[in-house]
């Protein structure tokens with residue numbers, strides 16, 4: 001998977017060389033390039049923003065700078081002599097935006113199948129709304145996502161979050177692929193995960209639930225499933241509402 005990130009703070013993404021993401025790059029599973037949006041400016045001040053049309057506080061990122069950048073990264077070179085602009089590899093462009101639909105595990109899972117992702121980090125009060133409109137009209141798959149109901153200063157942190165959620169699903173990324181099968185939000189049932197314990201089974205007066213040391217795998221599975229349902233309905237009733245009831249077994253439905 002090829003990943004391009006455009007930001008006025010590309011150094012923010014230096015951390016992508018660390019940890020599992022760094023290892024995945026060393027293994028050749030993915031290639032991350034962070035670009036400075038100001039490289040596509042032509043004025044002495046390298047300005048990327050302007051005041052909002054219609055008035056209001058803050059600054060809005062200019063469409064021309066983004067289009068020069070995205071045309072190049074998408075291979076949509078419109079300059080003289082460029083023939084057959086091609087987007088055949090199907091890169092997906094993603095703009096973090098606090099006023100967009102929530103980014104979910106299902107989105108991470110879908111995007112982990114893409115060959116190329118281009119993330120455009122907005123700063124300040126956002127970016128000119130015509131930028132995603134224009135590229136959609138060109139046939140580009142453009143997504144806008146929020147990562148939660150709170151406000152960040154810019155898209156960089158949101159991109160780091162989405163990138164980690166997506167890339168850990170790449171085949172060969174995780175040492176133990178099973179660890180991504182059982183965890184919260186995976187599959188058709190987005191339940192919170194059951195609580196986990198390790199040894200010692202008795203610690204500072206607190207005991208691990210006895211069923212987990214019984215050796216009865218059927219009972220252990222049932223216990224964990226009940227706990228997942230119980231915790232989800234208590235802590236995230238919004239997730240229970242989205243549950244597909246046909247996925248619940250007889251025992252679940254009795255609860």
Ligand code: 6GU
Pocket residue numbers: 095096097098145146147148149150151152153154155158
């Ligand atoms: Cl994607 N961007 C910004 N600036 N703030 C956010 C966000 C994104 N998601 C939640 N808050």
